[in-house]
Amino acid sequence: MDDDAIGEIIGELRDELKELRQENQRLREEGDTEEVKPPAPSNDEIVESFFSEKNYAKSSERPKRFSIKYYQSHIDDNDLRDVTTSDALDFANNWTGESEPPKRATMLTYLGNIKVLYDWMMRHEWGPDENVVDDARDRYKSQNRSQIKRSRQHSGTVIKPEEYLQLMRSNMMKRAKSFLVLAVKTGLRRKELVSLKVQDLDLEKQVVYNRSPKGVGEVRVPKDSADQKLLDDEVVSAIEDWLDTREVTGAARRTGTRGSARRRGTGGQ
Numbered sequence: 001m002d003d004d005a006i007g008e009i010i011g012e013l014r015d016e017l018k019e020l021r022q023e024n025q026r027l028r029e030e031g032d033t034e035e036v037k038p039p040a041p042s043n044d045e046i047v048e049s050f051f052s053e054k055n056y057a058k059s060s061e062r063p064k065r066f067s068i069k070y071y072q073s074h075i076d077d078n079d080l081r082d083v084t085t086s087d088a089l090d091f092a093n094n095w096t097g098e099s100e101p102p103k104r105a106t107m108l109t110y111l112g113n114i115k116v117l118y119d120w121m122m123r124h125e126w127g128p129d130e131n132v133v134d135d136a137r138d139r140y141k142s143q144n145r146s147q148i149k150r151s152r153q154h155s156g157t158v159i160k161p162e163e164y165l166q167l168m169r170s171n172m173m174k175r176a177k178s179f180l181v182l183a184v185k186t187g188l189r190r191k192e193l194v195s196l197k198v199q200d201l202d203l204e205k206q207v208v209y210n211r212s213p214k215g216v217g218e219v220r221v222p223k224d225s226a227d228q229k230l231l232d233d234e235v236v237s238a239i240e241d242w243l244d245t246r247e248v249t250g251a252a253r254r255t256g257t258r259g260s261a262r263r264r265g266t267g268g269q
Contacts, residue, residue: 037125037126038125038126039126040079040080040081040126040127041126043072043077043079043080046080046117046121047065047068047072047117050117050120050121051064051065053120054120057225057226057227057228058221058225059210059213059215059216059221059225059226059227060213060227062215062216063109063113063213063214063215064113064116066215067109067110067111067113067114068113068114068117070091070095070097070098070110071088071091071110071114074090074091074094074095075087075091080117080118080121080128081121081126081127081128083132083133084132085132085135085136085139086136087132088111088114088132088133088135088136088137089136089139089140091136092107092110092111092136092137092140093140095107107140108137108140108141111133111136111137111140112137114133115131115133115134115137117133118131118132118133118134119131119134164180164184167180168180168181174238174241174242174245175242175245175246177238177241177242178235178238178239178241178242179193181234181235181238181239182208182231182235182238182239185231185232185234185235186208186210186229186230186231186235187229188208188210188229189214191212191214192210192212192213192214195211195212195220196208196210196211196212198243200223200226201239203231203236203239203240206230206231206232206233206235206236207228207229207230207231208228208229208231209223209226209227209228210226210227210228210229211223211226213226213227
């Protein structure tokens with residue numbers, strides 16, 4: 001099929017789409033498609049049903065509950081369905097926090113958690129027609145990006161793709177490389193990384209169990225309540241290389257052996 005034929009088909013489809021939109025608009029104006037939504041449950045019932053259905057691990061549920069709690073407090077517990085984009089954006093810009101205003105990244109996390117709630121609400125007959133929190137989050141990101149650009153500020157916490165590739169090509173120690181890859185690929189925080197133990201890794205299933213998530217202090221949660229992060233082949237390979245080196249180095253120290261370390265499962269000279 002040549003370009004002219006394709007262009008003609010596309011033009012016909014556009015015309016049909018335009019006609020459909022005009023017909024839908026006419027029907028809406030006549031009130032033929034007007035629907036009355038069933039009454040929504042109370043805010044508390046909505047939130048509890050949401051978490052019951054999602055069935056998050058306790059460590060994952062806790063920060064999401066706090067995000068929604070802060071949001072409800074700021075909107076004076078008005079009906080979640082009736083909140084506007086302006087209301088949600090006001091929360092993002094003006095919520096003062098429990099002790100001090102949250103950082104930009106923290107507020108984006110809050111909005112992301114609340115967005116998931118609204119996505120869930122929209123799937124119900126009584127739910128809102130649009131996700132006002134998603135829209136507010138996009139606007140918040142946009143306005144803050146402009147402010148950072150104007151003031152020439154940078155958080156300094158984000159590693160750029162080219163920086164990551166440059167680090168990976170450098171001759172770094174295997175332990176440092178495994179931590180770098182694990183952090184980049186899973187998004188684990190510094191405290192969560194240094195709290196990991198070998199037992200928290202299941203390289204066969206390609207999973208790491210984050211048993212020290214944010215919000216639990218120094219406590220390590222049970223493995224069945226931990227956040228599970230999937231590991232790709234690059235992460236597994238980097239960790240296996242480090243563990244092999246650590247095992248051989250540890251054996252050499254115990255026996256007093258010097259010289260080159262031997263990889264696990266290989267014979268000596």
